[in-house]
Amino acid sequence: MTSPASDYFFDAYNxxxxxxxxxxxxxxxxxxxxxxxxxxQVGDRPIGRAVDLGAGAGRDSIALAAAGYDVISVDLSDRGLARINERAAEHHVAERIRTNLCDVREFDFPENHFDAVIATTVLDHIPALDAQIVWQRMCDSLTDNGMLYVQVHTTEDPGSDVAPGNTRQVPVSETAGAVINYFRPNQLAAWAVAAESRLRILRYEERLEWDYTHGPEHQHGKAILLAVREGFHPDWFGQPAAFPKQS
Ligand SMILES: C[S@@+](CC[C@H](N)C(=O)[O-])C[C@H]1O[C@@H](n2cnc3c(N)ncnc32)[C@H](O)[C@@H]1O
Structure with missing residues (x-):
């Protein structure tokens, strides 16, 4: 059990x-x-299992459960995990979410197991060498019809201690102190195209964004990746939604 003093995100989730x-x-x-x-279905299989790494207070976990996944929500903050359980009950998806108070570096990733692997700003909260090890475990744990979604803070973020972020005169996030591993331009993309990742990119973007979801308004530099297992070509992703067939 964490205490408010040892949980960096306690106030944010409380x-x-x-x-x-x-x-x-x-x-x-x-x-x-x-x-x-x-x-x-995802391809020829039922929707299946998801893991949300650094799940926080569960906004992505709840959406995954509502879409039909059985979700494991992993985080170091038990205040965050308690809020996930509250929210899961409110949204009638409690039976689809299991919380796990665990460091992502200690989490057991079975190979070829998860149909969705989510890491929304957690690989940047651990040292770079650890992040690369966790990344490879994440990739190896994907099923053939698996999807991987990752967000990380980049060196464009005003909280970064290197350029261009550290030259930018915009407000920094109240929780920037927890980010210790800002990703360089193209770094996440390079990981995604590495042969051993065995991924196919559906979307990749590096961008600046304003954040009004916590604390005083502030800006972020982010890299965002949505990928599937290589060889998986869902015919319902992308163009059919953006450019629907006209009847
Ligand atoms: C910026 S928050 C993002 C929360 C959530 N993914 C979201 O987007 O709403 C980062 C989260 O990562 C968690 N975290 C940081 N380091 C972690 C680690 N080594 N293992 C597990 N969780 C970690 C923090 O407790 C925090 O809840």
Whole structure:
């Protein structure tokens, strides 16, 4: 059990207005919406199992459960995990979510097991060498129809101690102190295209964004990756939704 003193995110998750809000990550939500149109299947399999690493207070976990996944929510903050359990009950998805108070570096990733692996800003909260090890475990744990969604803070973020972030005169996040591993331009993309990752990229973006979901308004530099296992080509992702067939 963590205590408020040892849990960096305790205050953020203890507020009535819980940090990061309830809106799931946008690209993840877009993927899940198309899944809903695919009759509860991913390719030729049922929707299946998901793991949400650094799940926080669970905005992505709840969306995954609502889309039909059985979700394991992993985090070091038991205040965050308690909020996930509350929210899961409120959204009638409690039976689909299991919380796990665990360091992502200690988590057991079975190979070829998860149909969705989510890591929304956690690989940047651990040292670079550890992040690369966890990344490879994440990739190896994906099934043939698996999807991987990752967000990390980049050196464009004003909390970064290197350029260009550290030259930018914009407000920094209240929780920037927890980010210790800002990703360089293209670094996450390079990991995604490495042969041993065995991924196919559906979306990749590096961007600046304003954040109003916790504390005083501030800006972030982020890299966002949505990928599937190489060889998986869901015909319902992307163009059919953006450019629907006209009847
Ligand atoms: C910026 S928050 C993001 C929360 C959530 N993914 C979201 O987007 O709403 C980062 C989360 O990672 C968790 N975290 C940081 N280091 C961790 C580690 N080594 N193992 C597990 N969780 C960790 C923190 O407790 C925190 O909840």
């Amino acid at each position: 507020r009535e207005e819980i940090a990061y809000g309830m809106e799931p990550s946008a690209a993840l939500q877009a993927y899940l919406e198309q899944l809903g149109g695919a009759d509860g």
